[in-house]
Amino acid sequence: MSENTHETKLVNFAMANNTRRKIINFLENGCKSTGEIGVITGEAVLDFHLKILQQAGLVELEEKTVKLSEYGKNFLKNKTEKGKEETADFSQAKPIEIARIRQVLPCIADSSRLRVSANMTPPLGGVLKLLEPLFTRSSYSDQKDSLIIQKGEIITTIYGNGKVSIRMIKNEDEAKEELERLKSIINEAIAKGVAPAPREKIRVDLKEVYRYLPQTNCGKCGEQGCYSFAIKLMARQVSLENCTLLKESKYASNQEHLQVLANYI
Known part of the structure; x- marks a missing residue:
């Protein structure tokens, strides 16, 4: 499969989904039957996910058997190698400090709640993506270089440039507590010097x-x-x-x- 813009978009779309990532990882050790994969996806959406992976050139279907294509094998190999490089970079991260809150405004979605802004130093930059597994509900965006973290109603966004935004906060004291919690979790991971093990994202119901x-x-x-x-x-x-x-x-x-x-x- 040649690398052109259209094909790259198909692969990005295919791998943006948690279930399809599970299928690709499941196939790493060899071909599987559609029945085995159906246990992961559920029979109702099995054909839908396999079709998308096939269109992206990542898998090949033969009767009721599914296997990684050569392109799929190379994709998985490159992904693994990239992960190893990122883990090495993590050891160079430095402990962070969070500067005082610099902006407190009413939350757009709920005027009874607040949204606050603060700065994190030094900026986490490329390390930010590796911190995603530290938080139960979190998602990293390559496009925005940001990590979104949800804790109950509170939504926190950490940017690679050091900016931190928290929405749906009751008051400034709660914002300070949340910032200290983030600082503690991140610095504890940095002190260990090893990137957290990747985890599967939470399945949205x-x-x-x-x-x-x-x-x-x-x-x-x-x-x-x-x-x-x-x-x-x-x-x-x-x-x-x-x-x-x-x-x-x-x-x-x-x-x-x-x-x-x-x-x-």
Whole structure:
């Protein structure tokens, strides 16, 4: 499979999904039957995930057997080698300090809550991605060079340049406590000098996504109803932008939660 923009997008789309990453890793030790893979995916979406992986050139299907293509083997090998390089870089990380909170404003999604900004020094830069496994609900974005962390209602974003943003905070004291917690967790990992073992991201439940949608079944998104939209969203066939009602002020909090959930899909 040649490396062109279209094919790269297909691979990125295929590997953006947690279930498809599990399939690729499962195939690392040899070909598997569709029945064995169905245990991972569930029979209902098995064909859907295999088709995407096949279109990306990562797997080959022969009757009821699935195996990694040569391209898929090279992709997995390069990914492993890259991971080893990142682990080595982690040992060079320095302990961080968090400067005083420099901005406190009402939260856009809920005016009764606050959003605060602070600075982390030195900036974590390339190490930031390696810290993702430290937090139960977290997702790293290569595009934005940011790590989003969710703890209950609190949503924290750490950027590679050192900026830290926390939303849905009750008061400034709670913000300080959360910043100290982050500092402690990160510095403890840095002191060990070894990158945390990669973990599988949390599986987002369809009902959880549906709960934050408007549930009006208005059809403006082009789907039959909000539940159908939730299914398409889980399959990455639609984006949150398609739901125009979420742009209304009364759904601001819903949209914020859905944006976080979308990072785990």
